[in-house]
Amino acid sequence: MKSLQSYLVTSDGFVPASWVADRGLMYGDGLFETIRVIDGSMPLKDWHVDRLLRGCEKLVIPITRDRIDELFCHIFLSFQNEFVSASVVLKLVVTRGIGGRGYSEPDSVSPAVYVLLSPMPEYETDNYNRGIESTICEYRLSENRFLAGLKHLNRLDQVMASRELGSCPEAFVLDQSGLVVEGTRSNLLLERNGVIYTPLIVGAGVRGVLVSWLKSNAPKIGLEIREASIDPDDLLTADGLAFANSVFGLWPVRALRGRQIPVSQGIRRLQVYLHESLGYPGVTF
Numbered sequence: 001m002k003s004l005q006s007y008l009v010t011s012d013g014f015v016p017a018s019w020v021a022d023r024g025l026m027y028g029d030g031l032f033e034t035i036r037v038i039d040g041s042m043p044l045k046d047w048h049v050d051r052l053l054r055g056c057e058k059l060v061i062p063i064t065r066d067r068i069d070e071l072f073c074h075i076f077l078s079f080q081n082e083f084v085s086a087s088v089v090l091k092l093v094v095t096r097g098i099g100g101r102g103y104s105e106p107d108s109v110s111p112a113v114y115v116l117l118s119p120m121p122e123y124e125t126d127n128y129n130r131g132i133e134s135t136i137c138e139y140r141l142s143e144n145r146f147l148a149g150l151k152h153l154n155r156l157d158q159v160m161a162s163r164e165l166g167s168c169p170e171a172f173v174l175d176q177s178g179l180v181v182e183g184t185r186s187n188l189l190l191e192r193n194g195v196i197y198t199p200l201i202v203g204a205g206v207r208g209v210l211v212s213w214l215k216s217n218a219p220k221i222g223l224e225i226r227e228a229s230i231d232p233d234d235l236l237t238a239d240g241l242a243f244a245n246s247v248f249g250l251w252p253v254r255a256l257r258g259r260q261i262p263v264s265q266g267i268r269r270l271q272v273y274l275h276e277s278l279g280y281p282g283v284t285f
Contacts (some may be wrong), residue, residue: 019133022112024095027103028154030112031055033209036120036247040084040106043278044246045072047209052094055150056111061096063111071113079117087120089247095153101227123248127169128271128281131254131263132243135230136172137161137184143176143203151206158184170243170251172235180230186245188230189214191266196225210246214270221273223266240264249280 011240023029027099029043033048042048049068056063075090082088093114099106126132139161147154162184170183187208190197196218201207211225218225235241241253241261250271252263268283275282 018098019112021098022095023095023097023100024112024114024153028152029059029092030061030153031059031151032091032096033151035090035092035246036087037083037090038087038120038279040080042090044213047213048092048246051151051209051212052092055152056094056151057101058146059096059152060207061094061111062109063094063113071115075115076121082117086192089118089120091116091118093153094157119148122245123281124169125281125284127251128249129283131252131261132169133167133255134171134241134243134253135164135166135168135257136174136180137164139164140174140176140178141181141204146204148203148205149207157204172230172256175204178231179195180232180235182208183243183245186243186248186251187211189225189242189244189250189267190230190234190241190268191264192234192238194224194266196223196266196270197228198225199230199232200227208244208246210249210274211245214244214274215275220270223269236261238264240267242267242270244270249278251272 014229031052033052035042035045035048050063052068053065055211096105097110097112141157161171165171165184170186171186172180173184174181175181179199180188182205187210188199189211198211199205215225236259237254238261240263241256243253244249252267253261254263255261274280278285
């Protein structure tokens with residue numbers, strides 16, 4: 001055997017499939033971005049690309065902004081009908097590519113890029129109006145200071161935590177020391193005394209695109225957004241809570257483990273600003 005061979009196992013037997021040996025599938029050796037496409041545009045595209053490139057630089061995956069920009073041109077040309085006719089979610093995956101024996105990198109790295117399109121999920125209107133009921137997951141995130149903040153392909157922590165959602169659309173996840181880090185697929189916003197707080201991303205968690213965008217626009221909204229350590233007790237005494245995600249926007253939290261939490265003025269102001277600026281669903285009552 002002169003080179004690595006890979007196969008997809010089907011009911012008909014073994015089918016040669018080189019992508020099976022992709023290091024993203026084998027080792028989670030890559031990153032991804034999940035991008036909301038609405039009315040033929042991607043309002044947060046530049047923020048997603050910046051995070052992707054920062055992650056590629058940290059993981060030493062050699063891909064340039066020019067290549068990513070060229071890729072988006074091809075995407076728009078190839079799928080412009082889908083983009084114009086409906087709101088979709090575009091998932092962009094970049095891996096180190098195929099090759100290398102075991103964990104060792106190949107002698108010549110040739111990054112692979114995958115594009116997946118799916119319809120925009122339909123979320124309950126009440127998620128935005130009344131807010132959602134939430135809980136705190138028992139499962140705790142693994143910690144790695146080097147990887148913290150990156151949107152890397154190793155999402156098993158989120159898979160395991162999501163098994164605890166039950167009827168809750170989203171839930172809070174803690175790190176190994178018991179601090180609140182994020183939701184299973186979103187970031188946390190907490191209001192207290194007119195200030196919005198979001199957890200520090202130190203040893204675990206993803207540095208969310210939407211929260212980063214909100215922080216940069218906070219002066220325009222007339223709010224202050226700070227990073228801080230947040231423990232579970234802070235959730236129960238907050239003036240307001242919300243989950244923020246670049247696909248669904250912002251969901252206030254109206255109840256946590258059965259305890260009622262008001263939807264604060266600051267959280268509502270963020271919702272209004274996201275609706276007016278980026279077209280996310282807003283309050284309809």
